[in-house]
Amino acid sequence: MNMGVVAVRNLGRNKLRTLLTIAGVSVAIVTFILLRTVLSAWTVAADHAAKDRVGTRHKVSFIIPLPKRYLEEIKQIPGVKGAAGANWFGAKDPKHETEFFGSFAVDPEEYLEVYDEIIVPPEQREAWFQNRTGAVVGDALAKKMGWKVGDRVTLVGTIYPGDWEFQISGIYTAVRKSVDRSSFMFHYDYLNDSQAVANANSKDLVGWIVSRIDDPSRAAEISRTIDARFDERDQQTLSMSERAMNTSFIGMISAILKAVDVVSLVILFIMVLILGNTVAMGVRERTHEYGVLRAIGFLPKHLAAFVVGEAMTVSVAGGVLGVMISYPFVQEGLGRFLEENMGAFCPFFRIDPATIVWALLLAMLLGAVAAALPAYNASRLKVIDALRRTG
Protein backbone atom coordinates (compact mmCIF):
# COMPACT_ATOMS: atom_id res chain seq x y z
CA MET A 1 0.00 0.00 0.00
CA ASN A 2 1.07 3.57 -0.62
CA MET A 3 -0.51 7.01 -0.43
CA GLY A 4 -1.76 6.77 -4.01
CA VAL A 5 -3.64 3.60 -3.12
CA VAL A 6 -5.25 5.37 -0.17
CA ALA A 7 -6.38 8.24 -2.43
CA VAL A 8 -7.84 5.89 -5.03
CA ARG A 9 -9.49 3.66 -2.39
CA ASN A 10 -11.26 6.70 -1.01
CA LEU A 11 -13.19 6.88 -4.28
CA GLY A 12 -14.90 3.63 -3.37
CA ARG A 13 -16.39 5.23 -0.26
CA ASN A 14 -19.47 6.48 -2.11
CA LYS A 15 -19.52 4.48 -5.32
CA LEU A 16 -22.69 6.02 -6.73
CA ARG A 17 -21.40 9.55 -6.26
CA THR A 18 -18.06 8.65 -7.79
CA LEU A 19 -19.71 6.97 -10.78
CA LEU A 20 -22.07 9.90 -11.32
CA THR A 21 -19.19 12.35 -11.13
CA ILE A 22 -17.15 10.32 -13.61
CA ALA A 23 -20.23 10.21 -15.86
CA GLY A 24 -20.63 14.00 -15.52
CA VAL A 25 -17.01 14.59 -16.43
CA SER A 26 -17.26 12.21 -19.38
CA VAL A 27 -20.35 14.04 -20.70
CA ALA A 28 -18.42 17.31 -20.49
CA ILE A 29 -15.47 15.73 -22.29
CA VAL A 30 -17.71 14.24 -25.01
CA THR A 31 -19.27 17.67 -25.53
CA PHE A 32 -15.85 19.31 -25.62
CA ILE A 33 -14.58 16.80 -28.19
CA LEU A 34 -17.70 17.21 -30.34
CA LEU A 35 -17.48 21.00 -30.33
CA ARG A 36 -13.74 20.96 -31.07
CA THR A 37 -14.41 18.51 -33.90
CA VAL A 38 -17.06 20.87 -35.30
CA LEU A 39 -14.42 23.63 -35.23
CA SER A 40 -11.77 21.49 -36.87
CA ALA A 41 -14.31 20.28 -39.47
CA TRP A 42 -14.94 23.89 -40.46
CA THR A 43 -11.28 24.70 -40.70
CA VAL A 44 -10.20 21.44 -42.32
CA ALA A 45 -10.49 22.95 -45.81
CA ALA A 46 -8.07 25.69 -44.81
CA ASP A 47 -5.78 23.40 -42.83
CA HIS A 48 -5.50 20.87 -45.64
CA ALA A 49 -5.51 23.31 -48.54
CA ALA A 50 -2.96 22.64 -51.25
CA LYS A 51 0.10 24.82 -50.91
CA ASP A 52 0.60 25.04 -54.67
CA ARG A 53 -2.78 26.54 -55.55
CA VAL A 54 -3.81 30.16 -55.83
CA GLY A 55 -7.43 31.25 -55.96
CA THR A 56 -8.60 34.35 -57.83
CA ARG A 57 -11.96 36.02 -57.36
CA HIS A 58 -13.56 39.39 -58.00
CA LYS A 59 -11.93 42.07 -55.86
CA VAL A 60 -15.25 43.32 -54.51
CA SER A 61 -16.95 40.03 -53.64
CA PHE A 62 -16.75 36.37 -54.48
CA ILE A 63 -20.37 36.48 -55.68
CA ILE A 64 -19.43 38.78 -58.59
CA PRO A 65 -18.11 36.70 -61.52
CA LEU A 66 -15.01 37.30 -63.61
CA PRO A 67 -14.63 37.30 -67.39
CA LYS A 68 -13.64 33.84 -68.64
CA ARG A 69 -10.86 35.34 -70.72
CA TYR A 70 -8.98 36.09 -67.49
CA LEU A 71 -8.45 32.34 -67.25
CA GLU A 72 -6.36 32.24 -70.40
CA GLU A 73 -4.36 35.28 -69.29
CA ILE A 74 -3.62 33.76 -65.90
CA LYS A 75 -2.33 30.59 -67.58
CA GLN A 76 0.30 32.76 -69.31
CA ILE A 77 1.70 34.22 -66.09
CA PRO A 78 5.16 32.80 -65.28
CA GLY A 79 5.02 30.25 -62.49
CA VAL A 80 1.43 29.19 -63.26
CA LYS A 81 1.33 25.56 -64.42
CA GLY A 82 -2.37 25.45 -65.13
CA ALA A 83 -5.67 27.07 -64.19
CA ALA A 84 -9.35 26.18 -64.07
CA GLY A 85 -12.49 28.23 -63.67
CA ALA A 86 -15.62 27.19 -61.88
CA ASN A 87 -19.17 28.47 -61.64
CA TRP A 88 -21.55 27.85 -58.82
CA PHE A 89 -24.61 26.28 -60.45
CA GLY A 90 -26.97 25.77 -57.57
CA ALA A 91 -29.46 23.00 -58.37
CA LYS A 92 -31.70 20.53 -56.66
CA ASP A 93 -32.81 17.04 -57.43
CA PRO A 94 -36.63 17.22 -57.50
CA LYS A 95 -36.72 13.67 -56.17
CA HIS A 96 -34.70 14.74 -53.14
CA GLU A 97 -35.86 18.32 -52.58
CA THR A 98 -34.41 18.62 -49.10
CA GLU A 99 -30.96 17.28 -49.93
CA PHE A 100 -28.37 20.00 -50.41
CA PHE A 101 -25.25 19.47 -52.47
CA GLY A 102 -22.80 21.72 -54.25
CA SER A 103 -22.99 21.78 -58.03
CA PHE A 104 -20.35 23.39 -60.23
CA ALA A 105 -19.80 24.01 -63.91
CA VAL A 106 -16.15 23.36 -64.74
CA ASP A 107 -13.89 22.54 -67.63
CA PRO A 108 -13.40 18.81 -66.88
CA GLU A 109 -9.82 18.41 -68.08
CA GLU A 110 -8.55 21.66 -66.61
CA TYR A 111 -10.34 21.10 -63.33
CA LEU A 112 -9.02 17.58 -62.77
CA GLU A 113 -5.54 18.79 -63.66
CA VAL A 114 -5.66 21.53 -61.05
CA TYR A 115 -7.40 19.35 -58.45
CA ASP A 116 -5.34 16.21 -58.81
CA GLU A 117 -6.52 14.95 -55.40
CA ILE A 118 -9.92 14.25 -57.03
CA ILE A 119 -9.73 10.69 -58.30
CA VAL A 120 -11.94 9.52 -61.17
CA PRO A 121 -11.33 6.06 -62.69
CA PRO A 122 -9.68 6.50 -66.15
CA GLU A 123 -12.55 5.10 -68.23
CA GLN A 124 -15.11 7.24 -66.37
CA ARG A 125 -12.85 10.26 -66.69
CA GLU A 126 -12.63 9.75 -70.45
CA ALA A 127 -16.37 9.24 -70.69
CA TRP A 128 -16.95 12.52 -68.86
CA PHE A 129 -14.61 14.42 -71.15
CA GLN A 130 -16.51 13.12 -74.21
CA ASN A 131 -20.06 13.63 -72.95
CA ARG A 132 -21.20 17.25 -72.94
CA THR A 133 -24.06 16.50 -70.54
CA GLY A 134 -21.91 14.21 -68.45
CA ALA A 135 -21.29 14.85 -64.80
CA VAL A 136 -19.11 13.38 -62.10
CA VAL A 137 -20.34 13.14 -58.54
CA GLY A 138 -18.66 12.41 -55.24
CA ASP A 139 -19.01 8.89 -53.88
CA ALA A 140 -20.81 10.22 -50.78
CA LEU A 141 -23.41 12.04 -52.94
CA ALA A 142 -23.86 9.04 -55.24
CA LYS A 143 -24.49 6.81 -52.24
CA LYS A 144 -26.95 9.25 -50.71
CA MET A 145 -28.91 9.80 -53.94
CA GLY A 146 -28.65 6.20 -55.15
CA TRP A 147 -26.94 7.30 -58.40
CA LYS A 148 -24.82 4.95 -60.47
CA VAL A 149 -22.58 5.50 -63.45
CA GLY A 150 -24.73 5.74 -66.56
CA ASP A 151 -27.84 7.01 -64.73
CA ARG A 152 -29.70 9.95 -66.22
CA VAL A 153 -30.66 12.60 -63.71
CA THR A 154 -32.63 15.79 -64.02
CA LEU A 155 -31.81 18.73 -61.76
CA VAL A 156 -33.83 21.89 -61.33
CA GLY A 157 -31.74 25.07 -61.55
CA THR A 158 -32.13 27.61 -58.80
CA ILE A 159 -29.90 30.30 -60.32
CA TYR A 160 -30.47 29.28 -63.92
CA PRO A 161 -34.11 28.18 -64.08
CA GLY A 162 -35.30 25.11 -65.89
CA ASP A 163 -34.78 21.37 -65.95
CA TRP A 164 -31.20 20.33 -66.60
CA GLU A 165 -30.55 16.83 -67.78
CA PHE A 166 -27.30 15.06 -67.04
CA GLN A 167 -25.81 11.62 -67.32
CA ILE A 168 -23.59 10.36 -64.53
CA SER A 169 -20.26 9.72 -66.24
CA GLY A 170 -18.22 8.97 -63.18
CA ILE A 171 -17.99 8.84 -59.43
CA TYR A 172 -15.01 10.45 -57.77
CA THR A 173 -13.18 9.80 -54.56
CA ALA A 174 -10.49 11.92 -52.96
CA VAL A 175 -7.04 11.51 -51.50
CA ARG A 176 -7.21 14.68 -49.43
CA LYS A 177 -9.61 15.07 -46.51
CA SER A 178 -10.57 18.66 -47.43
CA VAL A 179 -12.30 17.54 -50.64
CA ASP A 180 -16.08 17.53 -50.48
CA ARG A 181 -17.14 14.07 -51.64
CA SER A 182 -20.70 15.16 -52.20
CA SER A 183 -20.30 17.62 -55.09
CA PHE A 184 -21.81 17.49 -58.53
CA MET A 185 -19.56 18.70 -61.39
CA PHE A 186 -20.47 19.06 -65.06
CA HIS A 187 -19.26 20.71 -68.25
CA TYR A 188 -18.89 24.48 -68.22
CA ASP A 189 -19.82 24.60 -71.90
CA TYR A 190 -23.16 22.89 -71.22
CA LEU A 191 -24.05 25.74 -68.88
CA ASN A 192 -22.38 28.54 -70.79
CA ASP A 193 -24.10 27.72 -74.07
CA SER A 194 -27.55 27.57 -72.54
CA GLN A 195 -30.34 30.04 -73.02
CA ALA A 196 -30.67 30.41 -69.28
CA VAL A 197 -27.17 31.83 -69.03
CA ALA A 198 -27.80 34.10 -71.96
CA ASN A 199 -30.96 35.35 -70.29
CA ALA A 200 -29.02 36.05 -67.13
CA ASN A 201 -26.31 37.95 -69.05
CA SER A 202 -23.78 35.54 -67.55
CA LYS A 203 -22.21 34.19 -70.72
CA ASP A 204 -18.46 33.69 -70.67
CA LEU A 205 -18.18 34.43 -67.00
CA VAL A 206 -16.62 32.30 -64.31
CA GLY A 207 -17.23 32.49 -60.59
CA TRP A 208 -13.62 32.05 -59.64
CA ILE A 209 -10.34 30.78 -61.02
CA VAL A 210 -7.92 28.40 -59.34
CA SER A 211 -4.30 28.22 -60.56
CA ARG A 212 -1.71 25.57 -59.96
CA ILE A 213 1.76 27.06 -59.42
CA ASP A 214 5.15 25.44 -59.73
CA ASP A 215 6.65 26.83 -56.51
CA PRO A 216 4.47 27.01 -53.37
CA SER A 217 6.86 29.52 -51.79
CA ARG A 218 5.96 31.99 -54.56
CA ALA A 219 2.21 31.87 -53.89
CA ALA A 220 2.10 35.41 -52.53
CA GLU A 221 4.26 36.82 -55.32
CA ILE A 222 2.22 35.12 -58.06
CA SER A 223 -1.01 36.30 -56.41
CA ARG A 224 0.28 39.88 -56.59
CA THR A 225 1.30 39.40 -60.24
CA ILE A 226 -2.17 38.12 -61.15
CA ASP A 227 -3.90 41.02 -59.42
CA ALA A 228 -1.48 43.55 -60.97
CA ARG A 229 -2.34 42.24 -64.44
CA PHE A 230 -6.04 43.07 -63.96
CA ASP A 231 -5.56 46.15 -61.84
CA GLU A 232 -6.41 48.55 -64.66
CA ARG A 233 -9.38 46.53 -65.94
CA ASP A 234 -13.05 47.07 -65.14
CA GLN A 235 -13.14 43.80 -63.23
CA GLN A 236 -10.28 43.74 -60.75
CA THR A 237 -9.23 40.60 -58.97
CA LEU A 238 -8.20 39.46 -55.56
CA SER A 239 -5.85 36.49 -55.51
CA MET A 240 -4.57 34.53 -52.57
CA SER A 241 -3.31 31.12 -51.66
CA GLU A 242 -5.97 28.42 -51.45
CA ARG A 243 -5.47 28.30 -47.71
CA ALA A 244 -6.03 32.07 -47.39
CA MET A 245 -9.06 31.84 -49.64
CA ASN A 246 -10.59 29.04 -47.61
CA THR A 247 -9.82 30.97 -44.46
CA SER A 248 -11.59 34.02 -45.85
CA PHE A 249 -14.71 31.88 -46.43
CA ILE A 250 -14.46 30.66 -42.84
CA GLY A 251 -14.09 34.29 -41.78
CA MET A 252 -17.71 34.84 -42.77
CA ILE A 253 -18.83 32.51 -40.00
CA SER A 254 -16.04 33.39 -37.62
CA ALA A 255 -18.47 34.74 -35.02
CA ILE A 256 -20.28 31.40 -34.91
CA LEU A 257 -17.01 29.50 -34.70
CA LYS A 258 -15.83 31.79 -31.93
CA ALA A 259 -19.07 31.13 -30.05
CA VAL A 260 -18.57 27.36 -30.43
CA ASP A 261 -15.01 27.80 -29.20
CA VAL A 262 -16.18 29.70 -26.13
CA VAL A 263 -18.99 27.21 -25.42
CA SER A 264 -16.50 24.32 -25.50
CA LEU A 265 -14.50 26.08 -22.78
CA VAL A 266 -17.63 27.00 -20.79
CA ILE A 267 -18.50 23.28 -20.74
CA LEU A 268 -15.15 22.56 -19.12
CA PHE A 269 -15.69 25.35 -16.60
CA ILE A 270 -19.03 23.77 -15.65
CA MET A 271 -17.20 20.47 -15.27
CA VAL A 272 -14.79 22.14 -12.83
CA LEU A 273 -17.73 23.43 -10.78
CA ILE A 274 -19.41 20.01 -10.65
CA LEU A 275 -16.21 18.21 -9.76
CA GLY A 276 -15.16 20.91 -7.29
CA ASN A 277 -18.51 20.65 -5.51
CA THR A 278 -18.24 16.87 -5.26
CA VAL A 279 -14.69 17.04 -3.95
CA ALA A 280 -15.62 19.74 -1.43
CA MET A 281 -18.53 17.60 -0.25
CA GLY A 282 -16.17 14.66 0.29
CA VAL A 283 -13.73 16.83 2.24
CA ARG A 284 -16.52 18.15 4.48
CA GLU A 285 -17.77 14.63 5.18
CA ARG A 286 -14.29 13.38 6.02
CA THR A 287 -13.17 16.24 8.22
CA HIS A 288 -13.02 14.00 11.29
CA GLU A 289 -11.00 11.40 9.41
CA TYR A 290 -8.58 14.06 8.22
CA GLY A 291 -8.24 15.05 11.87
CA VAL A 292 -7.26 11.46 12.70
CA LEU A 293 -4.71 11.39 9.88
CA ARG A 294 -3.24 14.69 11.06
CA ALA A 295 -3.14 13.36 14.63
CA ILE A 296 -1.11 10.30 13.67
CA GLY A 297 1.40 12.48 11.87
CA PHE A 298 0.22 13.13 8.34
CA LEU A 299 1.13 16.63 7.18
CA PRO A 300 -1.18 19.18 5.57
CA LYS A 301 0.54 18.48 2.25
CA HIS A 302 -0.43 14.80 2.54
CA LEU A 303 -4.09 15.69 2.99
CA ALA A 304 -3.91 18.07 0.04
CA ALA A 305 -2.30 15.32 -2.04
CA PHE A 306 -5.07 12.88 -1.09
CA VAL A 307 -7.75 15.37 -2.17
CA VAL A 308 -6.01 16.32 -5.42
CA GLY A 309 -5.23 12.67 -6.13
CA GLU A 310 -8.86 11.67 -5.73
CA ALA A 311 -10.12 14.53 -7.90
CA MET A 312 -7.58 13.87 -10.62
CA THR A 313 -8.38 10.15 -10.64
CA VAL A 314 -12.06 10.99 -11.14
CA SER A 315 -11.37 13.60 -13.79
CA VAL A 316 -8.94 11.40 -15.72
CA ALA A 317 -11.33 8.44 -15.50
CA GLY A 318 -14.09 10.73 -16.80
CA GLY A 319 -11.78 12.00 -19.52
CA VAL A 320 -10.82 8.50 -20.66
CA LEU A 321 -14.47 7.41 -20.60
CA GLY A 322 -15.42 10.54 -22.58
CA VAL A 323 -12.78 9.73 -25.20
CA MET A 324 -13.90 6.09 -25.34
CA ILE A 325 -17.48 7.23 -25.97
CA SER A 326 -16.61 10.01 -28.42
CA TYR A 327 -14.24 8.05 -30.59
CA PRO A 328 -16.59 5.38 -31.96
CA PHE A 329 -19.53 7.82 -31.83
CA VAL A 330 -17.81 10.32 -34.12
CA GLN A 331 -15.50 8.12 -36.19
CA GLU A 332 -18.00 5.37 -36.91
CA GLY A 333 -21.33 7.14 -36.45
CA LEU A 334 -21.81 10.88 -36.57
CA GLY A 335 -18.72 11.67 -38.64
CA ARG A 336 -19.57 9.12 -41.32
CA PHE A 337 -23.20 10.29 -41.37
CA LEU A 338 -22.23 13.96 -41.76
CA GLU A 339 -19.65 13.26 -44.43
CA GLU A 340 -22.14 11.23 -46.43
CA ASN A 341 -25.15 13.46 -45.93
CA MET A 342 -23.74 16.94 -45.36
CA GLY A 343 -20.44 16.69 -47.15
CA ALA A 344 -20.80 20.21 -48.53
CA PHE A 345 -20.48 21.57 -45.00
CA CYS A 346 -18.49 18.79 -43.39
CA PRO A 347 -16.30 17.04 -45.96
CA PHE A 348 -14.20 15.64 -43.13
CA PHE A 349 -15.78 15.29 -39.70
CA ARG A 350 -13.34 13.21 -37.67
CA ILE A 351 -11.71 13.70 -34.29
CA ASP A 352 -8.31 15.28 -34.55
CA PRO A 353 -5.80 13.27 -32.44
CA ALA A 354 -4.69 16.58 -30.94
CA THR A 355 -8.24 17.06 -29.62
CA ILE A 356 -7.99 13.73 -27.76
CA VAL A 357 -4.68 14.76 -26.23
CA TRP A 358 -6.12 18.14 -25.24
CA ALA A 359 -9.22 16.55 -23.76
CA LEU A 360 -7.16 14.23 -21.56
CA LEU A 361 -4.70 16.94 -20.55
CA LEU A 362 -7.53 19.34 -19.73
CA ALA A 363 -9.38 16.66 -17.77
CA MET A 364 -6.26 16.15 -15.69
CA LEU A 365 -5.59 19.87 -15.28
CA LEU A 366 -9.20 20.71 -14.46
CA GLY A 367 -9.30 17.90 -11.91
CA ALA A 368 -6.40 19.59 -10.16
CA VAL A 369 -8.08 23.00 -10.44
CA ALA A 370 -11.37 21.64 -9.08
CA ALA A 371 -9.53 20.13 -6.12
CA ALA A 372 -7.43 23.21 -5.38
CA LEU A 373 -9.78 24.96 -2.95
CA PRO A 374 -11.01 21.80 -1.13
CA ALA A 375 -7.38 20.63 -0.88
CA TYR A 376 -6.35 23.98 0.55
CA ASN A 377 -9.20 23.83 3.07
CA ALA A 378 -8.30 20.25 4.05
CA SER A 379 -4.68 21.22 4.55
CA ARG A 380 -5.64 24.12 6.80
CA LEU A 381 -7.77 22.05 9.16
CA LYS A 382 -6.78 22.35 12.80
CA VAL A 383 -6.30 18.87 14.25
CA ILE A 384 -8.36 19.48 17.38
CA ASP A 385 -11.22 21.13 15.46
CA ALA A 386 -11.22 18.35 12.86
CA LEU A 387 -11.31 15.63 15.52
CA ARG A 388 -14.31 17.31 17.16
CA ARG A 389 -16.27 17.21 13.90
CA THR A 390 -18.33 14.07 13.59
CA GLY A 391 -18.75 14.35 9.81
Place this chain on the structure above:
Amino acid sequence: MSTSSVSVDRDIARAGVAAGSGAAIVEAIKVRKVYQRGKEDLTVLQDLDLTIHEGAFEALMGPSGSGKSTLLNLIAGLDRPTSGTIRVAGADVGTLPERARAKWRAANIGFIFQTYNMMPVLTALENVELPLLLASGLSSKDRRERAKTALSVVGLAERMQHYPRELSGGQEQRVAIARAIVTDPKLIVADEPTGDLDRKSADDILKLLERLNQEFRKTIVMVTHDPAAAERAKKVHHLDKGALL
Protein backbone atom coordinates in the same frame (compact mmCIF):
# COMPACT_ATOMS: atom_id res chain seq x y z
CA MET B 1 16.29 13.17 3.28
CA SER B 2 14.61 16.32 2.01
CA THR B 3 15.56 19.83 3.07
CA SER B 4 12.21 20.26 4.77
CA SER B 5 12.60 17.13 6.85
CA VAL B 6 16.09 18.23 7.91
CA SER B 7 14.61 21.52 9.04
CA VAL B 8 11.86 19.68 10.93
CA ASP B 9 14.51 17.52 12.64
CA ARG B 10 16.35 20.68 13.67
CA ASP B 11 13.14 22.09 15.10
CA ILE B 12 12.69 18.97 17.19
CA ALA B 13 16.31 19.06 18.33
CA ARG B 14 16.00 22.74 19.26
CA ALA B 15 12.91 21.90 21.28
CA GLY B 16 15.06 19.64 23.40
CA VAL B 17 14.76 16.11 22.16
CA ALA B 18 17.69 14.53 23.88
CA ALA B 19 18.75 11.30 25.32
CA GLY B 20 18.94 10.92 29.06
CA SER B 21 16.04 13.19 29.95
CA GLY B 22 15.31 10.99 32.94
CA ALA B 23 12.51 8.63 33.77
CA ALA B 24 9.82 11.26 33.37
CA ILE B 25 8.23 10.90 29.95
CA VAL B 26 5.61 13.62 30.53
CA GLU B 27 6.34 16.80 32.43
CA ALA B 28 3.68 19.47 32.57
CA ILE B 29 4.84 22.61 34.39
CA LYS B 30 2.40 25.41 35.18
CA VAL B 31 0.40 24.53 32.10
CA ARG B 32 -2.44 26.85 31.34
CA LYS B 33 -4.88 26.57 28.47
CA VAL B 34 -7.32 29.32 27.64
CA TYR B 35 -9.83 29.18 24.80
CA GLN B 36 -11.46 32.26 23.39
CA ARG B 37 -15.23 31.96 23.14
CA GLY B 38 -16.44 35.10 21.43
CA LYS B 39 -15.13 37.99 23.49
CA GLU B 40 -14.68 35.90 26.61
CA ASP B 41 -11.70 33.84 27.69
CA LEU B 42 -12.46 30.34 28.90
CA THR B 43 -9.75 28.89 31.09
CA VAL B 44 -9.73 25.11 30.72
CA LEU B 45 -6.46 24.26 32.47
CA GLN B 46 -5.13 26.36 35.32
CA ASP B 47 -1.39 26.24 36.17
CA LEU B 48 -1.37 22.47 36.06
CA ASP B 49 1.68 20.42 37.06
CA LEU B 50 1.90 16.76 36.17
CA THR B 51 4.67 14.21 35.84
CA ILE B 52 4.27 10.78 34.29
CA HIS B 53 7.14 8.32 34.27
CA GLU B 54 8.19 5.89 31.60
CA GLY B 55 6.37 2.59 31.85
CA ALA B 56 3.41 4.15 33.65
CA PHE B 57 -0.24 3.37 32.97
CA GLU B 58 -2.13 6.37 34.25
CA ALA B 59 -5.71 7.47 33.94
CA LEU B 60 -7.16 10.98 33.81
CA MET B 61 -10.65 11.19 35.26
CA GLY B 62 -13.02 13.99 35.84
CA PRO B 63 -16.43 15.37 34.94
CA SER B 64 -17.19 16.81 31.52
CA GLY B 65 -15.41 20.13 31.03
CA SER B 66 -12.82 19.34 33.68
CA GLY B 67 -10.04 19.64 31.08
CA LYS B 68 -8.94 16.00 30.89
CA SER B 69 -9.23 15.73 27.10
CA THR B 70 -7.54 19.11 26.71
CA LEU B 71 -4.66 17.89 28.87
CA LEU B 72 -4.45 14.68 26.81
CA ASN B 73 -4.35 16.76 23.59
CA LEU B 74 -1.51 18.86 24.99
CA ILE B 75 0.42 15.74 26.04
CA ALA B 76 -0.11 14.23 22.58
CA GLY B 77 1.09 17.39 20.86
CA LEU B 78 -2.24 18.02 19.17
CA ASP B 79 -2.52 21.45 20.75
CA ARG B 80 -0.28 24.02 22.43
CA PRO B 81 -0.60 25.38 25.95
CA THR B 82 -1.40 29.06 26.35
CA SER B 83 1.41 29.26 28.88
CA GLY B 84 3.62 26.89 30.78
CA THR B 85 5.83 24.09 29.56
CA ILE B 86 4.90 20.62 28.47
CA ARG B 87 7.76 18.23 27.80
CA VAL B 88 6.91 14.84 26.37
CA ALA B 89 9.50 12.21 25.43
CA GLY B 90 12.14 14.88 25.88
CA ALA B 91 10.61 17.47 23.53
CA ASP B 92 9.15 20.82 24.53
CA VAL B 93 6.01 20.06 22.54
CA GLY B 94 4.43 23.46 23.04
CA THR B 95 7.22 25.23 21.19
CA LEU B 96 7.44 22.91 18.20
CA PRO B 97 6.19 24.36 14.92
CA GLU B 98 3.23 22.63 13.29
CA ARG B 99 5.20 20.47 10.84
CA ALA B 100 7.74 19.43 13.44
CA ARG B 101 4.98 18.53 15.88
CA ALA B 102 3.30 16.33 13.24
CA LYS B 103 6.57 14.52 12.63
CA TRP B 104 7.17 14.24 16.37
CA ARG B 105 3.70 12.75 16.88
CA ALA B 106 4.29 10.21 14.12
CA ALA B 107 7.47 9.05 15.84
CA ASN B 108 6.50 9.22 19.51
CA ILE B 109 2.76 8.99 20.05
CA GLY B 110 0.27 6.20 19.47
CA PHE B 111 -3.38 7.27 19.44
CA ILE B 112 -6.41 5.28 20.54
CA PHE B 113 -9.74 7.05 20.06
CA GLN B 114 -13.14 6.35 21.53
CA THR B 115 -14.70 5.74 18.12
CA TYR B 116 -11.77 3.70 16.72
CA ASN B 117 -11.49 5.98 13.66
CA MET B 118 -10.58 3.35 11.12
CA MET B 119 -10.55 4.26 7.43
CA PRO B 120 -13.54 2.29 6.12
CA VAL B 121 -12.02 1.79 2.66
CA LEU B 122 -8.90 0.08 4.00
CA THR B 123 -8.59 -3.43 5.41
CA ALA B 124 -7.51 -4.00 9.01
CA LEU B 125 -3.97 -4.66 7.81
CA GLU B 126 -3.92 -1.50 5.68
CA ASN B 127 -5.31 0.61 8.52
CA VAL B 128 -2.51 -0.61 10.76
CA GLU B 129 0.02 0.01 8.00
CA LEU B 130 -1.18 3.59 7.54
CA PRO B 131 1.13 5.34 10.09
CA LEU B 132 4.11 3.46 8.63
CA LEU B 133 3.62 5.31 5.32
CA LEU B 134 5.21 8.25 7.10
CA ALA B 135 8.25 6.28 8.23
CA SER B 136 11.18 6.69 5.87
CA GLY B 137 13.41 3.75 4.97
CA LEU B 138 10.75 1.09 5.25
CA SER B 139 9.99 -1.00 2.21
CA SER B 140 6.44 -1.97 1.37
CA LYS B 141 7.22 -5.51 2.52
CA ASP B 142 8.67 -4.26 5.84
CA ARG B 143 5.58 -2.15 6.45
CA ARG B 144 3.34 -5.08 5.80
CA GLU B 145 5.32 -7.38 8.09
CA ARG B 146 5.27 -4.86 10.91
CA ALA B 147 1.54 -4.35 10.52
CA LYS B 148 1.00 -8.12 10.64
CA THR B 149 3.10 -8.32 13.81
CA ALA B 150 1.07 -5.55 15.44
CA LEU B 151 -2.16 -7.32 14.52
CA SER B 152 -0.78 -10.55 15.99
CA VAL B 153 -0.02 -8.73 19.25
CA VAL B 154 -3.67 -7.66 19.54
CA GLY B 155 -4.86 -11.14 18.49
CA LEU B 156 -6.39 -10.20 15.14
CA ALA B 157 -3.94 -11.73 12.68
CA GLU B 158 -6.68 -13.88 11.20
CA ARG B 159 -8.86 -10.81 10.51
CA MET B 160 -6.22 -8.76 8.76
CA GLN B 161 -8.02 -8.75 5.39
CA HIS B 162 -11.34 -7.73 6.89
CA TYR B 163 -12.74 -4.24 6.45
CA PRO B 164 -13.81 -2.29 9.54
CA ARG B 165 -17.48 -2.84 8.70
CA GLU B 166 -16.83 -6.59 8.97
CA LEU B 167 -15.46 -6.30 12.51
CA SER B 168 -17.19 -5.88 15.87
CA GLY B 169 -16.60 -2.75 17.95
CA GLY B 170 -14.13 -4.57 20.19
CA GLN B 171 -12.25 -5.92 17.20
CA GLU B 172 -12.13 -2.48 15.60
CA GLN B 173 -10.69 -1.04 18.78
CA ARG B 174 -8.06 -3.78 18.82
CA VAL B 175 -7.12 -2.86 15.25
CA ALA B 176 -6.90 0.75 16.45
CA ILE B 177 -4.53 -0.38 19.21
CA ALA B 178 -2.44 -2.24 16.64
CA ARG B 179 -2.30 0.98 14.62
CA ALA B 180 -1.23 2.85 17.75
CA ILE B 181 1.65 0.48 18.52
CA VAL B 182 2.87 -0.30 15.00
CA THR B 183 5.36 2.58 15.00
CA ASP B 184 6.66 1.51 18.44
CA PRO B 185 5.81 4.90 20.03
CA LYS B 186 7.17 6.04 23.37
CA LEU B 187 3.73 7.01 24.62
CA ILE B 188 0.22 5.74 23.94
CA VAL B 189 -2.62 8.19 24.54
CA ALA B 190 -6.10 6.73 24.78
CA ASP B 191 -9.18 8.94 24.80
CA GLU B 192 -12.10 6.98 26.30
CA PRO B 193 -10.91 3.75 24.64
CA THR B 194 -13.83 1.75 26.10
CA GLY B 195 -16.47 4.44 25.80
CA ASP B 196 -18.24 2.83 22.83
CA LEU B 197 -17.90 -0.79 23.93
CA ASP B 198 -19.95 -3.27 25.91
CA ARG B 199 -18.56 -4.48 29.22
CA LYS B 200 -17.02 -7.67 27.83
CA SER B 201 -15.28 -5.93 24.92
CA ALA B 202 -14.21 -3.10 27.21
CA ASP B 203 -12.66 -5.60 29.55
CA ASP B 204 -10.76 -7.24 26.68
CA ILE B 205 -9.42 -3.86 25.57
CA LEU B 206 -8.34 -2.95 29.09
CA LYS B 207 -6.57 -6.31 29.47
CA LEU B 208 -4.79 -5.62 26.18
CA LEU B 209 -3.69 -2.19 27.39
CA GLU B 210 -2.47 -3.75 30.64
CA ARG B 211 -0.52 -6.29 28.62
CA LEU B 212 1.04 -3.59 26.45
CA ASN B 213 2.05 -1.76 29.59
CA GLN B 214 3.39 -4.74 31.52
CA GLU B 215 4.73 -6.97 28.79
CA PHE B 216 5.87 -4.39 26.22
CA ARG B 217 6.69 -1.60 28.74
CA LYS B 218 4.50 0.90 26.90
CA THR B 219 3.65 4.11 28.73
CA ILE B 220 -0.07 4.71 28.55
CA VAL B 221 -2.11 7.79 29.45
CA MET B 222 -5.83 7.16 29.31
CA VAL B 223 -8.77 9.52 29.65
CA THR B 224 -11.86 7.78 30.95
CA HIS B 225 -15.20 8.36 32.59
CA ASP B 226 -15.43 4.73 33.54
CA PRO B 227 -14.29 3.91 37.11
CA ALA B 228 -13.85 0.25 36.10
CA ALA B 229 -11.45 1.31 33.37
CA ALA B 230 -9.62 3.67 35.69
CA GLU B 231 -9.13 0.84 38.15
CA ARG B 232 -6.92 -0.95 35.63
CA ALA B 233 -4.51 2.01 35.57
CA LYS B 234 -1.64 2.06 38.01
CA LYS B 235 -2.43 5.62 38.92
CA VAL B 236 -5.48 7.83 38.52
CA HIS B 237 -5.40 11.64 38.29
CA HIS B 238 -8.64 13.44 39.06
CA LEU B 239 -9.26 16.76 37.39
CA ASP B 240 -11.89 19.33 38.16
CA LYS B 241 -12.26 22.80 36.68
CA GLY B 242 -8.86 22.59 35.05
CA ALA B 243 -6.89 21.59 38.10
CA LEU B 244 -5.62 18.30 39.46
CA LEU B 245 -7.21 17.30 42.72
